[in-house]
Amino acid sequence: MDAIDRKILAELQVEGRLTVTELAQRVRLSAAPCHRRLRELERSGAIRGYRAVIDAAAVGLGFEVLVSVTMDREDAATITAFESALAAVPEVRHAERLFGDPDYLVRVTAPDLDGYAALRDETLAALPGVQRLTSTIVMKRVVEDRPLPLSRP
Numbered sequence: 725m726d727a728i729d730r731k732i733l734a735e736l737q738v739e740g741r742l743t744v745t746e747l748a749q750r751v752r753l754s755a756a757p758c759h760r761r762l763r764e765l766e767r768s769g770a771i772r773g774y775r776a777v778i779d780a781a782a783v784g785l786g787f788e789v790l791v792s793v794t795m796d797r798e799d800a801a802t803i804t805a806f807e808s809a810l811a812a813v814p815e816v817r818h819a820e821r822l823f824g825d826p827d828y829l830v831r832v833t834a835p836d837l838d839g840y841a842a843l844r845d846e847t848l849a850a851l852p853g854v855q856r857l858t859s860t861i862v863m864k865r866v867v868e869d870r871p872l873p874l875s876r877p
Contacts, residue, residue, distance in 0.1 A: 729761055736771065787840055789832050790830070790862060792857070792858040793851075793854060796853055806853045807819075813832075813847055813848070837861075
């Protein structure tokens with residue numbers, strides 16, 4: 725990946741709906757080579773996809789909670805079952821397995837406190853291997869969806 729590829733990625737992170745012509749102008753290439761580079765970035769997996777970014781509050785899902793999950797056992801079968809079940813919960817926006825304590829950090833969305841309480845009690849607490857859930861309500865996001873710092877080598 726060279727500097728031009730990084731410029732292409734940086735531009736698309738900010739504005740993913742650029743036409744190839746607009747993108748080519750911004751990175752100072754003609755359209756055909758820009759298009760070839762773009763397709764190669766997609767083929768290689770550097771670009772994983774395109775999507776609309778939706779305001780959660782605008783669709784009634786503005787209540788956000790960070791959930792720390794501590795497992796009661798960490799054998800391979802339990803971890804696999806937990807992660808598969810967690811991935812199937814639509815309200816889970818982001819989930820990471822961690823070294824140390826807690827075992828997982830999960831970001832979930834809900835319509836309100838009651839909606840989250842039901843999700844926590846009926847779904848999250850019932851996932852395989854869960855020993856303890858600790859919930860932290862998000863007050864506000866300070867940094868959100870920041871593009872990767874591609875200008876640095």
